[in-house]
Amino acid sequence: MAVITHNAKLNELVVDLGHSLLQYAAEVSPWAKTGAVDNEMARLAARQRDSVGKIVELLSSRGWSIDFGLYPTDYGDLHFLSWNYFVPKLRQSQDALVAELDEAVHTCIDDAEAVSILREVLAEEQQVSTALNALLAPSATIVTAK
Numbered sequence: 001m002a003v004i005t006h007n008a009k010l011n012e013l014v015v016d017l018g019h020s021l022l023q024y025a026a027e028v029s030p031w032a033k034t035g036a037v038d039n040e041m042a043r044l045a046a047r048q049r050d051s052v053g054k055i056v057e058l059l060s061s062r063g064w065s066i067d068f069g070l071y072p073t074d075y076g077d078l079h080f081l082s083w084n085y086f087v088p089k090l091r092q093s094q095d096a097l098v099a100e101l102d103e104a105v106h107t108c109i110d111d112a113e114a115v116s117i118l119r120e121v122l123a124e125e126q127q128v129s130t131a132l133n134a135l136l137a138p139s140a141t142i143v144t145a146k
Contacts (some may be wrong), residue, residue, distance in 0.1 A: 006108040007064045010055050013104060015069030017121075018052045021093035022132070024075050025086075040135050044128050051121040058117050087136045094129045101125055 017023075026045035059066050078086070101122040108114045 004110045005062060006104075006111045006114055007059055007062060009104055009108060010059055010114055011064065011067055013101065013118075013121075014052055014055050014059070014066060016097060016100060017048055017055070017125075019069055019071045020048060020097055021075065021078075021090050022048055022128070024071055024078070025090065028079070037135065040131075044131055044135075047124060047128055051124050054117050054121055058113065090132065091136060094125070094132055098122065098125050098129055 022041070022045050026042050056066060078089070101118060105115055105118045105122060108118060
């Protein structure tokens with residue numbers, strides 16, 4: 001029996017996670033950042049890049065030619081924004097990633113190796129969402145983890 005793989009879907013996730021709004025915010029300055037917020041956003045973006053790495057490793061081991069994609073063109077309009085305008089967009093973006101990963105776990109159910117990695121990545125992205133929500137709360141006290 002042939003092993004079923006979902007490499008194309010996994011590559012879509014590489015693009016979506018690797019070019020998420022969180023990644024974009026960590027690379028550019030869409031608002032006037034404060035040190036603590038900037039540091040925590042960078043830490044969360046690094047965690048997300050680690051998730052991308054897990055999927056990339058799987059695709060590489062399968063000999064898949066990986067397309068890393070580009071940021072969505074509409075991100076180009078996200079500069080010099082107020083923090084209050086940007087926060088809901090960031091939350092919405094992260095929630096969409098978590099939903100996409102959850103759906104992928106079910107879509108790729110017949111690809112056991114992918115499902116194992118997707119479950120790890122989903123758990124990590126849920127933790128990133130929780131940390132983002134705490135960071136973005138109006139009265140958040142920022143404590144960075146080492």
